[in-house]
Structure formats: structure tokens, C-alpha cells
Amino acid sequence: MNAAIAWVITAILAIIAVIGxxxxxxxxxxxxxxxxxxAITPAAVTKSWTRTVSWxxxxxxxxxxxxxxxxxxxxxxxxxGLSIATLSMLVVVALQMTTTVRMTPRFAIFFxxxxxxxxxxxxxxxxxxxxxxxxxxxxxxxEQLMIIFTAAAxxxxxxxxxxxxxxxRQLKANLEAMPDAEVAx
Numbered sequence: 001m002n003a004a005i006a007w008v009i010t011a012i013l014a015i016i017a018v019i020g021x022x023x024x025x026x027x028x029x030x031x032x033x034x035x036x037x038x039a040i041t042p043a044a045v046t047k048s049w050t051r052t053v054s055w056x057x058x059x060x061x062x063x064x065x066x067x068x069x070x071x072x073x074x075x076x077x078x079x080x081g082l083s084i085a086t087l088s089m090l091v092v093v094a095l096q097m098t099t100t101v102r103m104t105p106r107f108a109i110f111f112x113x114x115x116x117x118x119x120x121x122x123x124x125x126x127x128x129x130x131x132x133x134x135x136x137x138x139x140x141x142x143e144q145l146m147i148i149f150t151a152a153a154x155x156x157x158x159x160x161x162x163x164x165x166x167x168x169r170q171l172k173a174n175l176e177a178m179p180d181a182e183v184a185x
Contacts, residue, residue: 009059010036014033038091081159084119108167
């Protein structure tokens with residue numbers, strides 16, 4: 001069931017990425033394309049269509065696309081940040097599903113919070129370079145930039161707390177399904 005829902009969401013993300021590209025909406029295209037690529041990675045590596053990331057995380061990563069947010073506002077910045085935090089978590093899940101990399105839940109949560117802030121910084125630098133050389137829009141003041149970073153920090157913390165709850169729920173379900181299995185807490 002998880003795989004079927006995840007594939008439907010992935011197809012929708014791929015369609016949104018193409019539409020975003022054709023419409024010149026690069027942020028929409030980038031979020032949709034990266035989420036779709038991360039979603040298909042476990043299936044492509046294991047060559048099994050049932051090996052997918054969790055569909056609730058995939059849906060949360062695409063939340064700004066689903067809600068159609070695009071106007072600058074603090075809440076919008078937090079929602080986009082939460083989407084990036086979820087995308088970071090999907091990368092962690094995909095790494096654990098397809099490689100020998102293993103992270104404890106606490107480190108994975110820290111990684112998500114750090115990746116969200118790093119992405120906000122990377123995006124700010126890219127936006128500044130784009131504004132200077134391509135004439136695109138950029139924030140007018142340092143205060144506006146700090147609001148974006150604050151929204152990313154709040155989203156990273158919210159994402160970390162959400163994923164802590166998610167991990168605990170999944171761990172409990174796994175322990176109930178296999179009580180003799182050894183699982184790192």
C-alpha cells in the first residue's frame with residue numbers, strides 16, 4: 001500500500017516538475033524534481049518497485065507544491081522550510097535503504113535540522129548571485145534575509161520534532177511486529 005501511494009505522489013511530483021519547468025517556476029520545478037528523484041532512488045537501486053520511501057514523508061516534502069504557496073510570507077517560508085526538512089529526511093531514508101550508511105535517530109534529526117539551515121544559506125547565496133548577474137529579484141534588506149533564515153530555523157526544529165515523533169512511532173510498530181529483533185533507539 002505504501003509503495004502504491006508513494007508512486008502516485010511521485011508521478012504527480014514529476015508532472016509538477018515538468019509544468020514548473022515549462023512555466024519558468026524554477027523553485028517549484030526544483031523541489032518537485034528533487035523529491036521525485038529521491039523517491040525513486042530506493043526502487044531504482046534495489047530494482048523493486050515496492051521499495052519506496054514513506055508516502056507521508058513524501059507528501060509532506062511536496063506540501064508547498066500541494067498548497068500552491070508562492071507569495072513571500074513568514075508562514076510560507078516556514079512551510080517551504082518544513083518541505084526542505086522533509087526532503088532532507090527522505091535523503092536520510094533513501095541513504096539507509098540503498099547504502100550501508102546507518103544513522104541513529106538523534107543524528108538523523110540533527111542532520112535534518114542542519115541540512116535545512118544549510119539549504120537556506122545556499123539558496124540565499126544562489127539568489128544573490130542570480131540577482132547580481134541575471135537581474136532576478138532578491139531580498140531588499142538584511143532584516144528580510146534574517147526572517148528567511150529564522151523561518152528555516154523554525155522549520156528545521158519543527159521538522160526535527162516531527163521526525164522524532166515519526167521515528168518513535170515506526171520503532172514501536174517495528175518492535176511490535178518483531179519483538180525479538182534488536183533495534184537501535
